[in-house]
Amino acid sequence: MADLLVRGVDDDLVQALKKRAGAxxxxxxxxxRVILASVxxxxxxxxxxxxxxxxxxxxxxxDFQRQSDHAAAPDVFN
Known part of the structure; x- marks a missing residue:
């Protein structure tokens, strides 16, 4: 397995990573590792x-045209 070093990461990203990892x-x-693999x-x-x-x-x-709105709707409650 290889090692990876990333320099210059924004502090906000580091904090978000800490929060996500903790959760x-x-x-x-x-x-x-999970983030990299998923992406x-x-x-x-x-x-x-x-x-x-x-x-x-x-x-x-x-086949997908709308039905005419002028037709009377059936009374389904009686």
Whole structure:
């Protein structure tokens, strides 16, 4: 396993790391490992265009048109 040294970290970030590590019951070093792994080893997020392009074709646009508001609503309480 390699060692990593990061210099010049903002004091606010260090305090936030301490708080987060304490909340999770871990050392700062262990918390940093978790953060790095979750960000760098997770699958990349897709943008909206990619998500929309991946949606299956489920019908024609007419299938999703609004019903006429002029039709009388059924009385469901009687």
């Amino acid at each position: 999770h019951g871990r050392s700062q070093e262990a918390e940093l 760098l080893l997770s699958p990349p997020r897709r943008n909206l265009a990619e998500l929309l392009a991946a949606m299956p074709d489920v019908g024609v646009d007419a």
